[in-house]
Amino acid sequence: MLASDTTTPKTAEAALSLRGISKEFPGVKALSDVSLDLYPGQVTALVGENGAGKSTIVKILTGIYQPNGGTIEVAGQKTQFANAHAASAAGVTAIHQETVLFDDLSVAENIFIGHAPRGRFGLIDRAKMNENARAILKQVGADINPVTRLRDLGIASKHMVAISRALSVDAQVVIMDEPTAALSHKEIAELYELVEKLKADGKAILFISHKFDEIFRIADRYTVFRDGQMAGEGLIEDVSEDDLVTMMVGRSVDQIYPKKDVTIGEPVLTVSGYSHPTEFDDINFELRQGEILGFYGLVGAGRSELMQALFGITKPSKGAIKIAGDIAIVRSPAEAIGRGIVYVPEDRGKQGAIIGLPIFQNVTLPSLHKTSQQGFLKLAEEFKLAREYTARLDLRAASLDQDIGELSGGNQQKVVIAKWLATKPRVIVVDEPTKGIDIGSKAAVHEFMGELAANGLAIIMVSSELPEILGMADRAIVMREGRMAGEFKRSEMTADRLVRAAAGIKEKAV
């Protein structure tokens, strides 16, 4: 590695250093004595389970939170970020997972909102703004006209606008907080190119991600947090994936996909000719007891829409379903639950968890008829039911009366799954069950799914993560543009075949 000697971290000066940072919230120590160095022209990956303190450090770096202790140095100068404006003035900018953009403003207005170039009388200099926007868009490699209204852009282009907005301030430090979570393969590739460009420009990049493959692909250095403390740091070339996982969870995760051998039983759910005017067309499959049926496809292939139709949220235009051999009509979630079909949605915050209600009330909501008497609540029964099912998922919480909104994503997901298991379903549909949750919770969810299948539950697992499908599913159906594009037995499943089916590319001739 002689060629890179000039940029080795030992010799270069950090663009930004955090030393001994601590942050406490009432009753919780979010960070204690953590340090982080970001070097110009290098990507530092920040790794840790949900709740390890990653978002807290991002908020400290962007001036939203003030630390209780420790120092921040920018280019060797001690400083303080009293507010978001100060952080941005010091050259720190962040690309968030979901940036709020304005649909009815132009691309340039979105990029420069809050710091548009001014002309005479303090009015916005539109010509200059559009010109600057064009330059930034070119820099990030996006072919977008700055005067286009944002509403007319696709999701991917909107994301590029969000990135351009972050880069429109003159930043030396760029924070990317799970930037690829909502992107397709092609967009992710474009993002990697952008990261390379930023590196070449000498920016210091902090890259937060749950995906190990991308960390190893683009990061130069890593820092691992565990429970608000430093669990390790160093050069990426010196570690393996297993090392990072061990640092993150404090134990080694040998078996990430605990697929159990299960005897497949009778058919529970038969779907025939299921169609929707716009979302999916002519879907046929059978699901059996003890089976995990994977649904793979690109974002927008119609998988979630199909599942929501099975759950009674949207109406199919054609087709029928049979549950345990009997024709079933499902017009609402209440009816679906009554028939034994339940759905763990992808959008946990909006559709899964009821934030504002305590954990135990979230668990018992669809089972109230069981825990109550003639419509009157019985709290003791509710606590009993909630305790029984959350314990099976190894939930971590301060009390069952705690607001579900205070839990980490992984623990919220455990509550949502507990909620459905408490209804004693026949079929459980899980939609991206481990999206955005930490490795520890992920393993717990996977292990639990394996256990449920072994106990005779039928599981449909919608996932965009290939390893998850390959690791967990007995059978996989691939959807493309609303249609079934392939069906594979476990023995036939390979990453290559699934990806080709999803993208509509012919199989390699062998």
Add this chain to the structure above:
Amino acid sequence: MSNDFTARNIPDRLTTHGQRTLKSWETLLVIIAVMVFVVNALSSPYFLNPWNLSDATFNFTEKAMIAFAMAMLIVSGEIDLSVAAIVALASTAMGFMMQAGFGTPILVATGLTVGVLCGAFNGVLVTRLGLPSIVVTIGTMSLFRGISYIVLGDKAYTGYPSDFAFFGQGYVWWVISFELVLFVIFALIYAVILHKTNLGRAVYAIGNNPIGAKFSGIRVERIKFILFLLTGLMSGVAAVCLTSRLGSTRPSIAFGWELEIVTMVVLGGVNILGGSGTIPGVVLAALIMGMVTFGFGLLNVPGIVMSIFIGLLLIAVIALPRLWSMARASRARRKA
């Protein structure tokens, strides 16, 4: 952040019932109620007279009955601003039936039926057509009262049968009026519905996250429809009591009550955005507002001042919690 919590030792609750009660908004309301009572007693020699106190209850009983149903509606994330107009329309319908020669039972049935129908109309518009309730009920507010004006013009219905007077003027025992008894009964019924039943739990779930509630198998639209129906019904009940008490119907009857009722609900600690609030809180807010109104009356404060006071109160109870948290945040910042 601690790793000590494993599944087996997650406690049910960390706070006792007593601790939660002590920290609640309701406790603050009890203190305010006592203060208002003491101030009233000190500033007017007539206040402590049992008959005067009994009279004072009429300042809130009818409004509070509507406020109980309104509280549930607001907890669910909806609102009904047409309640006062429903009272007017129900009262007008009763007057019409009275002129047609019908007796008290039919009059009461008419008032309640009109209330329920108006509630159903609001409910259909909001739940079937998916319109925002604030706009729908501003519209029906004009519509319902407009019908009363068309029917009555500048005239009034008078001459209700003498046995009809019991609902608004009758006493059950000594100074305890029929309306006060009704108020207590409805307070208990609504407290049980909201706090002790599956329906009440569903209302909180809907108010916190309507989509999540739907995805949990709650029949969101049906429950919201029931809440609009209940609010209409309670407006009908209030119309019977008020018409009976006044002995006449004018189209301006119960004018502006929706403001006082929403104020009562919000002062009672119900979040105007939905999701939280209690019936005991609304009961306390009703007592406070009733006593303040009565105290102002004893001191000969003009009605317009009362209206200013209600407006300020509404803004204050919405703004205070926000100011409180802002003050706390800035204090925390200064400390850091």
